[in-house]
Amino acid sequence: MMIADQNLVKKMNKRRLLQEVIHHSPISRANLSKTTGLNKSTVSAQIQELVDEKFIFEIGQGQSSGGRRPVMLMFNKQAGYAIGVDIGVGDMIVLLTDLDGSIVSEHYFDLNQSSPDETIELLLKTIQQVIDKMPGSPYGLIGIGICVPGLVNRSEQIVLTPNSHWDNIELKKIVEDAFQVPVTIENEANAGAYGENIYGAAKAYNNFIYVSVSTGIGLGLVLDNELYKGIHGFSGEMGHMTIDFNGPKCNCGNRGCWELYASEKAFRQSLPAAWNDAEIEARYKQNDVELFTALENFGHYLGIGLVNITNTFDPEAIILRNPLIESNPFVLNAVKNTLSSRMNIRFEAECAFLPSSLGKNAPALGACSMMIGRFINGLTT
Ligand SMILES: [Zn+2]
Structure with a gap:
């Protein structure tokens, strides 16, 4: 084998071992050898390098069925x-x-x-x-x-x-x-989308759509476990898909864009101008009819666009990021009502609609x- 190839194999093994320790700490050298299929001397040499480089540290002793108890390896998450x-x-x-x-x-x-x-x-x-x-x-x-x-x-x-x-x-x-x-x-x-996939509501999904609803609406598409960005990096601009072809003009140059109806900005514009956050919260607690009608419409307009998105991508899950949706099951229920009234039941039963679990972060x-x-x-x- 060429030396260059040997170096490549060594680096790949080292990366594999580090990933294994990151995801399965604490783990012993013997178990690493079992889970990666690498022989014990390779594991030992590579782990020693990672210990020397301060990415891994050793802790006490793990359980063993007998004989010498193994030293456990931990990922040093405070290495940087x-x-x-x-x-x-x-x-x-x-x-x-x-x-x-x-x-x-x-x-x-x-x-x-x-x-x-x-x-x-x-x-x-x-x-x-x-x-x-x-x-x-x-x-x-x-x-x-x-x-x-x-x-x-x-x-x-x-x-x-x-x-x-x-x-x-x-x-x-x-x-x-x-x-x-x-x-x-x-x-x-x-x-x-990346954050929810690594740490949040989308951890369990390989095919999902993250919908960020704020001043506008933006989508993050994770397809087959990869962030899909499009040729230029511009994918996911579905806030600008046309909901009403005779609708009002949008900043993007199009007319009747989804975000003109279903963004948080659009929701707030649908409320009387005098209502501030405190007023909205007070009316929410009082089950105010006018507020709940506006929330229902907000969920309905979101649902209209989500029907198109679900029909297009057939995802496992759609994660919705917006504080009103995260704090308030009413909006998500209105979204689901629109979906179930407009979609083939097969899709509705198989796609999860969830609020973001990481919220604004x-x-x-x-x-x-x-x-x-x-x-x-x-x-x-
Ligand atoms: Zn637009």
């Missing part, structure tokens, strides 16, 4: 940290997680009509503060994942943000230059997990 950022239309979330995706610190900002320049200044300042307070670790900050509500191309450039103004801002370069760590820019719905956690995945893969490639 990732930052995930979700820049929304009106707010921003900055999370620091360990390599297991557990949140170490979280920061929430109301962007209050801030310009992108002001937001970038706040972002850079916040990241620096997070780094300054980050616990000590062998690898420090391993990367920064940032998501935005708009089109991001395959080169991670922001091409179009219809509801904010980030078009053509070189955010990746700005953040890379400031912190000298790997930075990725991702569409918000793609990052949210889903995209920022997804951005962290993208960086963690790249870091772990990069170690052994």
Whole structure:
């Protein structure tokens, strides 16, 4: 065998062993040999490298059927940290997680009509503060994942943000230059889908659609366990599918787009202007007819688009990300009523409709997990 091939095999084995320890800690060397099919001397040599590199550490002793009790191996999830950022239309979330995706610190900002320049200044300042307070670790900050509500191309450039103004801002370069760590820019719905798949409501699914409902509507498509991005990276813009071909004009250039009816913005515009969050909450508690009619319509309009999506993709699950839907089964029930009245029963019975379990942190956690995945893969490639 050529030396280059031997090195490749060695790296692949090492990656496989690390993944096994990440997903099955605590585990003994003997069990690793059994689950991977690698011989004991290979396991021993590769694990020693991973211990020396501080990705794995040894703990006490596990159970054994007799004889010497084995030393158990643990993934060192504090070997490094990732930052995930979700820049929304009106707010921003900055999370620091360990390599297991557990949140170490979280920061929430109301962007209050801030310009992108002001937001970038706040972002850079916040990241620096997070780094300054980050616990000590062998690898420090391993990367920064940032998501935005708009089109991001395959080169991670922001091409179009219809509801904010980030078009053509070189955010990746700005953040890379400031912190000298790997930075990725991702569409918000793609990052949210990724987060729910790794840590949240979509853990058990290989084919699912994540629907982010806020100022607009964005979709993250996970098909056969892969995030489907399209040729240019622009897939999932189903907020702009036509629901009414004679409908009002949308910022995107189309007419009667789904998000003009079923976004949270559209729902809020359907309420009397004087109703603020406190008023809505009070009316919710009083079972106010006008509010519940508006919630029913919101769920109905969501359902109309979801019929199209379910018919197109035949997914195992649809995960809905919106605080009203997560806190309020009424909207999801209205969605399901529309689906069951308009769909073949076969689909309805086989597709799960679930609220997001990560809530507002889903995209920022997804951005962290993208960086963690790249870091772990990069170690052994
Ligand atoms: Zn549109």
